[in-house]
Amino acid sequence: MKLTLQKSSVNSKSEIQITGSKSESNRLLLLQALYSDIKIKNLSNSDDSNVMQQALQTSTNVIDVHHAGTAMRFLTAFFATQNGREVTLTGSSRMKERPIQVLVEALNLLGADITYLETTGCPPLKIKGNVLTKNKVTLKANVSSQYISALLLIAPKLENGLELTLEGEITSVPYINMTLDLLNQIGVETVFDDNFIKVKPLNKELKAKSLVVESDWSSASYYYSIVALSEIGTEITLSAYKESSLQGDSALANIYKQFGVETTFLNNTITLKKNSKNTNAIKLDLNNSPDIAQTIAVTCLGLGIKCHLTGLHTLKIKETDRLLALKNEIEKLGGKISVTNDSLGLEESIFLKNDCEIATYNDHRMAMSFAPLALKTSLQIADSMVVSKSYPTFWDDLKSIGFKISK
Ligand SMILES: O=C(O)C1=C[C@@H](OP(=O)(O)O)[C@@H](O)[C@H](O)C1
Numbered sequence: 357m358k359l360t361l362q363k364s365s366v367n368s369k370s371e372i373q374i375t376g377s378k379s380e381s382n383r384l385l386l387l388q389a390l391y392s393d394i395k396i397k398n399l400s401n402s403d404d405s406n407v408m409q410q411a412l413q414t415s416t417n418v419i420d421v422h423h424a425g426t427a428m429r430f431l432t433a434f435f436a437t438q439n440g441r442e443v444t445l446t447g448s449s450r451m452k453e454r455p456i457q458v459l460v461e462a463l464n465l466l467g468a469d470i471t472y473l474e475t476t477g478c479p480p481l482k483i484k485g486n487v488l489t490k491n492k493v494t495l496k497a498n499v500s501s502q503y504i505s506a507l508l509l510i511a512p513k514l515e516n517g518l519e520l521t522l523e524g525e526i527t528s529v530p531y532i533n534m535t536l537d538l539l540n541q542i543g544v545e546t547v548f549d550d551n552f553i554k555v556k557p558l559n560k561e562l563k564a565k566s567l568v569v570e571s572d573w574s575s576a577s578y579y580y581s582i583v584a585l586s587e588i589g590t591e592i593t594l595s596a597y598k599e600s601s602l603q604g605d606s607a608l609a610n611i612y613k614q615f616g617v618e619t620t621f622l623n624n625t626i627t628l629k630k631n632s633k634n635t636n637a638i639k640l641d642l643n644n645s646p647d648i649a650q651t652i653a654v655t656c657l658g659l660g661i662k663c664h665l666t667g668l669h670t671l672k673i674k675e676t677d678r679l680l681a682l683k684n685e686i687e688k689l690g691g692k693i694s695v696t697n698d699s700l701g702l703e704e705s706i707f708l709k710n711d712c713e714i715a716t717y718n719d720h721r722m723a724m725s726f727a728p729l730a731l732k733t734s735l736q737i738a739d740s741m742v743v744s745k746s747y748p749t750f751w752d753d754l755k756s757i758g759f760k761i762s763k
């Protein structure tokens with residue numbers, strides 16, 4: 357469904373509640389399938405978490421995870437260890453292009469039985485569950501951290517735990533730390549030293565049974581962008597967030613200082629306030645937080661600020677080739693942008709074209725990252741429904757703070 361966003365302004369003060377992080381939720385759902393005593397609070401209401409939950413509950417043999425990358429990767433590891441169960445794990449046409457070979461090879465070296473049903477290296481997969489007999493494996497760490505998290509999540513159930521040696525520059529490191537921290541919270545002992553990770557088997561009672569998911573910082577990024585593009589004094593309060601987060605995208609609080617947005621932490625909320633204007637060029641390495649690259653690029657476009665973003669090599673294998681998608685849509689609006697395999701450069705722009713239709717490429721973050729531009733110009737979002745992958749109530753929440761949105 358196409359949506360029209362008229363040029364809008366937001367209320368001077370507003371509040372939004374965002375549900376749990378989809379990354380934390382999908383890890384905890386997998387751990388809950390392994391340790392049934394675990395209770396999860398503030399679970400994400402995203403499609404990706406719903407798909408994960410259903411996949412772990414169903415007894416059917418063909419499981420379709422649609423666009424959910426974490427579900428695909430985490431479930432591959434999970435079903436590889438379900439002795440006696442045979443599953444076909446598939447997804448959307450884009451999922452069938454997203455690489456999974458690094459994970460499949462690592463699991464097969466540990467003793468799993470996974471084969472490709474269509475293209476070598478990509479889903480769909482045939483997974484014959486069995487007992488993984490080995491406990492040491494070396495794998496490439498520069499393609500996706502999700503492969504590493506997938507292995508770590510099943511590790512405490514393996515008889516001898518797991519030892520991983522990581523090759524190459526490690527990408528999206530905070531997501532690996534998030535996995536290890538959640539394991540630690542339930543009582544699993546881990547070591548992460550340089551390029552080596554060790555996870556011990558959990559042979560005792562769970563340390564914590566009730567875990568509360570912090571709200572999603574990637575979803576918060578769109579409000580950072582909205583505040584950055586608003587009048588000085590504009591405030592938005594979001595819940596429920598913590599100052600010491602497991603989510604790498606909490607780097608937003610620091611990053612958006614450069615756009616004049618201050619963050620105040622109080623009673624599990626964050627208040628974002630536009631305090632000052634900034635026109636200085638932005639330079640950032642986003643290797644640790646790839647999911648906020650689109651938000652930041654579009655904030656810069658809206659403010660007419662030059663930016664140079666690096667560490668973006670994983671963007672090409674996400675829901676779409678996000679570098680190409682950004683280039684296409686930013687150029688439509690009149691921006692001057694260049695992209696390489698792992699970077700993006702945007703020139704200062706002064707004028708944004710009106711009424712452009714932003715294509716969404718089956719990517720929730722394309723729709724959500726361009727929406728804040730309605731504070732500067734009128735625009736259309738080609739397929740508004742894509743947001744449900746991570747943030748189903750996004751458009752209602754935007755309306756509640758003053759955005760003028762119609763079908
Ligand atoms: O582990 C996770 O929950 C995620 C890891 C990141 O992927 P990569 O490690 O592939 O960059 C991130 O982009 C994705 O949205 C969620």
Ligand SMILES: C=C(OP(=O)(O)O)C(=O)O
Binds near residue numbers: 423647
């Ligand atoms: C890349 C993302 O998700 P996934 O890889 O889990 O599909 C995302 O949510 O931006």
